[in-house]
Amino acid sequence: MIGTKSNIQELKAEDFVAIRDFIHERSGIFFAENKKYIVENRLSKRMADLGVKNYKDYFYLIKYDTSQKEFNTLMNLITTNETSFFRNPPQLKAFSDEVLPLIVKEKEVSKQRKLRIWSAGCSTGEEPYTLSIILLEKIRDAASWQIEILANDISEQVLYAARTGVYNDMSLRSTERFIIEKYFTREPEGYRVSDDVKRLVKLSHMNLTDFKKMAMFKDIDILFCRNVMIYFSDDVKRNIVRHFYGSLRPGGYFFIGHSESLHGISKSFKLAYFKNALVYQKEASATAAAAAVSERREAVSERTQSTLRTLEAMQKLLASKR
Ligand SMILES: C[S@@+](CC[C@H](N)C(=O)[O-])C[C@H]1O[C@@H](n2cnc3c(N)ncnc32)[C@H](O)[C@@H]1O
Numbered sequence: 229m230i231g232t233k234s235n236i237q238e239l240k241a242e243d244f245v246a247i248r249d250f251i252h253e254r255s256g257i258f259f260a261e262n263k264k265y266i267v268e269n270r271l272s273k274r275m276a277d278l279g280v281k282n283y284k285d286y287f288y289l290i291k292y293d294t295s296q297k298e299f300n301t302l303m304n305l306i307t308t309n310e311t312s313f314f315r316n317p318p319q320l321k322a323f324s325d326e327v328l329p330l331i332v333k334e335k336e337v338s339k340q341r342k343l344r345i346w347s348a349g350c351s352t353g354e355e356p357y358t359l360s361i362i363l364l365e366k367i368r369d370a371a372s373w374q375i376e377i378l379a380n381d382i383s384e385q386v387l388y389a390a391r392t393g394v395y396n397d398m399s400l401r402s403t404e405r406f407i408i409e410k411y412f413t414r415e416p417e418g419y420r421v422s423d424d425v426k427r428l429v430k431l432s433h434m435n436l437t438d439f440k441k442m443a444m445f446k447d448i449d450i451l452f453c454r455n456v457m458i459y460f461s462d463d464v465k466r467n468i469v470r471h472f473y474g475s476l477r478p479g480g481y482f483f484i485g486h487s488e489s490l491h492g493i494s495k496s497f498k499l500a501y502f503k504n505a506l507v508y509q510k511e512a513s514a515t516a517a518a519a520a521v522s523e524r525r526e527a528v529s530e531r532t533q534s535t536l537r538t539l540e541a542m543q544k545l546l547a548s549k550r
Pocket of ligand 1: 255256257307308309310311312315348349350351352355380381382383386434435436437453454455456
């Protein structure tokens with residue numbers, strides 16, 4: 229909540245740095261000096277509610293509260309949770325019309341009807357539910373597939389809203405009418421997303437800087453982490469992206485926000501150029517790559533041998549004519 233001018237306590241530079249560095253260390257979120265007013269606005273109101281006298285006391289409260297309760301409340305206060313269904317349509321078109329058919333085909337061939345998708349920093353649920361709707365629309369016989377959309381966020385408040393699954397017109401502004409009619413029911417409080425859509429989504433609380441937890445995410449086919457890392461410092465981004473790389477299966481795809489880039493953050497991914505968007509991709513497995521290289525080598529040596537055979541035949545022909 230943003231306090232009114234009268235109830236905002238001035239945040240001195242040294243207190244700002246202490247609180248800012250603590251938030252950065254624990255969540256990756258970084259507030260530059262020019263964002264001091266955000267911390268000031270949001271914490272003033274919280275301190276008044278708690279009856280905490282000053283920023284120093286509040287700092288000690290979040291630092292030494294072993295239950296993490298106040299830290300969780302702080303995360304609810306300082307995170308930016310803006311999102312909507314079908315956010316950035318070209319990226320989702322690339323997902324539904326280009327990436328997904330490739331993966332589905334691959335899995336059909338290997339007879340492994342399993343899909344693991346991850347929406348990291350899912351906010352109030354619009355992103356993972358959009359992915360769920362797309363899968364239900366695009367995968368024939370989706371019920372016969374083992375599908376998991378793992379969705380998590382550092383804020384308990386947004387996860388509560390995601391679990392409730394009731395949305396307003398603003399959230400659905402980019403959603404086609406027939407999708408709303410098919411997957412939502414109109415209620416006095418808003419549009420309730422259907423259980424079929426919810427069933428594929430597994431919501432959980434997670435801090436992306438908790439690398440022990442991150443290491444438990446494996447074999448992800450497609451990862452979405454859009455508009456989350458923009459709030460992190462480059463060092464934190466590097467670390468998180470390295471863990472994302474480890475979580476993806478070889479050949480898996482990685483969607484970041486359309487205005488974000490991995491430039492200066494990671495060189496591990498290659499760029500896949502689709503009609504509707506550019507998507508990062510983890511190289512296919514080292515063995516597959518090695519096999520491809522040796523296949524290429526064999527093909528080249530086969531061509532070389534056949535050229536040599538032709539040359540030998542020509543030399544023999546020339547010699548016989550001399
Ligand atoms: C702007 S929203 C993006 C939502 C969605 N991905 C989208 O693009 O529409 C960013 C979300 O990232 C979450 N977030 C920020 N830091 C995080 C962290 N360290 N771990 C997990 N989630 C985090 C915020 O709570 C917020 O809900």
